[in-house]
Amino acid sequence: MDPVLADIFRLSKDLLEKAQTRGVTIGVVESCTGGLLGAAITAMPGSSTVFMGGFMTYSNDLKERLVGVSHDTLRKHGAVSEDTAREMAAGARERLGVDLAISITGVAGPGGGSAEKPIGTVCFGLATSDGVSSETQLFADMTRNRVRDYAVMHAMKCLSEAVG
Template structure:
């Protein structure tokens, strides 16, 4: 039996790629807690190479700084799981990959690592476009580690879909 969330992820990926290809847009990703799942979902679709340029898997703070240009002071002040960090991750990916749309994901998938202020399931997103940057925080509570990651991928794909439809 096929997992319904995986079917939704692949359906959304296909829609994002179709819209982006139709509009001549390129996409890049910067992932932390999803561990490459977003890039994998996008590249699972035939024809993804016409849109998807690549991505960064920056699980550690050191790599967020080194590869994406996230400020060490941002990480110290706000933490890796913050809209400020997600913003810098998306901007870094956009600049380094030279893409039209860059999405970032950073969060706490669990089962440990949460705090009262940032419980397990807290995920921050950044989306950098040619003329804007938006950030969002979602709480995917009462879910397993893998479901938090799956829901984060779904949310990122929805953000990309909306951005591609606006262009």
């Protein structure tokens, strides 16, 4: 098995065990990963005890309609921004009724990058009962699929830390 995929499955198993032990529910909202995070979480037996569901909002229209990202945020900051990632996570947490929601939005490539947001730029939002945080990671010099894989791994690490 590909070592990166093995890491994803290990992280998923660890995340689910921690969330089950603490009774924490999880939801996701994904753009550039196209459902890979939800798929990785639900690949583990027993995931339904903590994973409530998610949204795949590849288009800006769906970011607005499904999870409540402001049109102004998208216009001012773009889909790949921490502002958008925060609104995605907050909207998913509210709409799914979960303890934790994470969002992923980025430029996986091979096109679509810019000087400000090069290929491999991925923004994450994490919504909890304490509020919403965000961060940006650059997964440089990787193929499209590797950017997406590393984004999934990073999201699972963020969720695992948030679970405690």
